[in-house]
Amino acid sequence: MTIGQRSKVKGQSKHALxxxxxxxxxxxxxxxxxxxxAVRPDGIVAYLIASPSTAxxxxxxxxxxxxxxxxxxxxxxxxxxxxxxxxxxxxxDLSDQGALxxxxxxxxxxxxxxxxxxxxxxxxxxxxxxxxxxxxDLNALxxxxxxxxxxxxxxxxxxxxxxxxxxxVR
Numbered sequence: 001m002t003i004g005q006r007s008k009v010k011g012q013s014k015h016a017l018x019x020x021x022x023x024x025x026x027x028x029x030x031x032x033x034x035x036x037x038a039v040r041p042d043g044i045v046a047y048l049i050a051s052p053s054t055a056x057x058x059x060x061x062x063x064x065x066x067x068x069x070x071x072x073x074x075x076x077x078x079x080x081x082x083x084x085x086x087x088x089x090x091x092x093d094l095s096d097q098g099a100l101x102x103x104x105x106x107x108x109x110x111x112x113x114x115x116x117x118x119x120x121x122x123x124x125x126x127x128x129x130x131x132x133x134x135x136x137d138l139n140a141l142x143x144x145x146x147x148x149x150x151x152x153x154x155x156x157x158x159x160x161x162x163x164x165x166x167x168x169v170r
Contacts, residue, residue, distance in 0.1 A: 039066050039067065039068045040068050040159075041068040041069050041070045041071075042068055042070045042071060042159055043067075043068045043071065043159045043160075043161065044065055044066070044067040044068065044071050044074070044148070044156050044159055044160050044161070045065065045066045045067075045160075045161050045162075045163060046063060046064070046065045046066075046125065046143060046145055046148070046160060046161070046162045046163070047063075047064060047066075047143070047162070047163035047165070047166075047167060048061055048062070048063055048064075048081075048141055048143050048163075048165075048166045048167065049061070049062045049064060049166070049167045049168075049169055050062075050135075050138050050141075050166050050167070050168055050169070051168065051169040051170070052135070052170075053129055057131055057132060057133060058091060058129055058130065058131050058132075059129070059130050059131075059132060059135065059138055060094060060127060060128070060129055060130075061081070061127070061128055061129075061130055061138065061141065061166075062124055062126070062127040063079060063081070063112075063124070063125040063126050063127075063143055064123045064124050064125065065120070065123045065125060065148070066123060067123070068159075071150075071156065071159065072119065072150035072151060072152075072154075072156075073119035073120055073121050073123075073150065073151070074119065074120050074123075074125070074148050074149065074150060074156060075115060075116055075117065075118075075119045075120065075149060075150055075151040076113075076114065076115040076116075076147065076148075076149045077112075077113070077114050077115075077120075077125050077145060077147055077148045077149070078111075078112075078113050078145070078146040078147040079111075079112045079113075079114075079125060079126065079143065079144065079145050079146065080109050080110070080111050080112075080143075080144040080146065081109060081110040081112065081128070081141060081142070081143055081144075082108065082109050082141065082142035082143075082144065083107070083108055083109060083110070083130075083141065084132070084137045084138065084139075084140035084141060085108075085140070086132070086133070086137045086140065087132065087133060087137070088130050088131070088132045088137055088138065088140075088141070089130065089131045089132070090103075090105040090110055090128060090129075090130060091128075091129040091130060091131050092128070092129045093126070093127070093128055093129075094127040094128060094129055095114070095124070095126045095127045095128075096122065096124060096127070098116055098118070098120065098121075098122065099114050099115060099116035099120055100114065100115055100116070101113065101114040101126055102114075103126070103128070110128065112125070112126045114126060117151065118151075119150070119151050135168075138166055139165070139166055141166055142164070143162055143163075144162070145157070145160060145162055148160055
């Protein structure tokens with residue numbers, strides 16, 4: 001092996017080490033804040049918003065809906081929050097008292113049903129406290145909406161778009 005070959009290998013090792021360090025930092029850093037897109041007047045968008053809680057390694061995750069001006073407030077829903085396989089754990093329900101909500105928790109998902117005769121004017125479907133080793137683990141959360149109805153019982157599903165990412169509020 002010549003000296004030039006040895007230095008080339010060392011250079012490649014340094015580049016690989018730098019790449020691993022950058023990826024490790026990106027994985028452990030706080031996720032970037034993402035703003036939801038504008039909503040069509042006849043549409044409705046549902047998405048997750050996460051923020052740090054006061055307790056260490058705990059986060060508040062809210063499922064909210066943003067509706068267009070031609071759409072009534074949602075009044076009932078059935079949702080599933082798929083949890084990350086990396087150990088995201090349900091801690092408690094933090095939903096406002098403006099609606100009746102029921103949460104069924106398992107190791108892999110939360111099933112949430114909610115209803116309000118007046119409608120969910122705030123747009124918040126539910127709010128839960130979750131525990132995770134790292135904030136970035138919450139990026140793997142996945143929201144599914146099985147049913148979403150207005151006060152008259154008409155389904156809002158045909159106009160619903162569920163965003164795949166988690167928006168962060170600091």
